[in-house]
Amino acid sequence: MGTGDSTMGPGIILVLMTLLYSGAAYLKSEAYFNETAELPCQFLNSQNLSLNELVIFWQDQKKLVLYEFFLGKENLNNVDPKYMHRTSFDQSNWTLRLHRAQIKDKGIYQCIIHHKSPTGLVSIHQKDSELSLFANFTEPEIVQMSNVTGNSGINLTCSSEQGYPKATKMYFLLKFENSTELEYDGVIQTSQDNGTELYNISISSYVPYPDGMSNVTIFCVLKMKAMKSREWEFLSKPFYRVPSHPLPVAHQPSWITAASLITGIFLCGMTYFLWKKKKKQRAVLSNKETTRMEKEKNEGIEERVKIHVPESNDKEVQYT
Known part of the structure; x- marks a missing residue:
């Protein structure tokens, strides 16, 4: 390999990966229960490699594959059923979104990137992230x-x-x-x-x-x-x-006492007013009933006079 050759040799790649792994620290990721979690990869892509020449995938701590992007296309063949249709890849920031995150999803995840070279796939990046889950308790x-x-x-x-x-x-x-x-x-x-x-x-x-x-x-x-x-x-x-017992009247504020007194006076006044009104109505009804009875009595007397008293111009009865 010449000095002007920009292609990485296996030895340089090995040293690079050793540095990456030795200095690696978990990225912290947090999410709420049943919402979307983000699993970062933090790949800088300083060489502007095309997605068509990269194999990108995430796996959990049990080595089960969450998602795979194989040479420019999604590949579902290697995805574990528990993660099927629960992930989406954001190519702009090299982040995998895990939808409907469950408590059992907490743990360590790895983002791994391989580059397709003339000799085969070469690992060029790996980043670990730790996912924590939270759920707010209901109101006590x-x-x-x-x-x-x-x-x-x-x-x-x-x-x-x-x-x-x-x-x-x-x-x-x-x-x-x-x-x-x-x-x-x-x-x-x-x-x-x-x-x-x-x-x-x-x-x-x-x-x-x-x-x-x-x-x-x-x-x-x-x-x-x-x-x-x-x-x-x-x-x-x-x-x-x-x-457990009411406060004594002497301990009650003066405005409460005044309000109670005014309320009592008002209720007494309303009661007296309604009683007088009803009494007046009963008196009017009683007078009307007396007048009606007297009128009926006079009309009855007139009828009896008409029946039993002969008129002054009646003719004398003739007998034959």
Whole structure:
């Protein structure tokens, strides 16, 4: 091979691949459950090689092929059935997209590129990436397990579902009127779905109330690891606990007392008005009924007079 020959020799390729492998580090890739994951290859293609002279494929840690692009064409013959019709190749950035990612898809993937030379296929690039999967838990839900025992405390349970990875912490948070906050742990139970591998979690606890504090808002807090090494915190809807007996009237604000008094006066006035109106209506109806009865009585008397009293111009009856 001459000094002006630009073709790589086997020795140079071997050294290059050794450097690539020795300095290789996993690329980090993250995706949400049931969404699209990206598996990068990071091939620079500094020699502007044509896709028609390259064989590009991705394989998982079990050496199962996800996708293969063979000399300018997709080749499905070597693709494992679990990945069939779940991938697409973005040629602009040398990235493979894995659609409908499942928890079981997490792990190490390899992008491998071969170049077709006169002597056969030569490996020119390999890059490993680690895929992590996440799924947000549902909003935690608090359920009261028994009635309040006086003012001493309450039995509660809280649950959340369909998350990944495992929650790092779950507890009850009490917030009082004077801005005091208290945390209470409990018995945590975790289960995993055999199909989706998503986690369900619940916590049960007896939550006591400090002396002299009756009005309290309770939250259920769930913490989990999220993308980019962050920790997310999920809160339940507030669960309110109020005193088991009504507040004395003397403790009620003055505007509530005034509003109650005005409302009472208004209702009394409306009641009296309606009673007077109904009384007047009954009086009118009674007068009308009396007038009608007197009219009928007079008409009856007139009829009887017409029948039994003879007229003054009647002729004398003749007998033969």
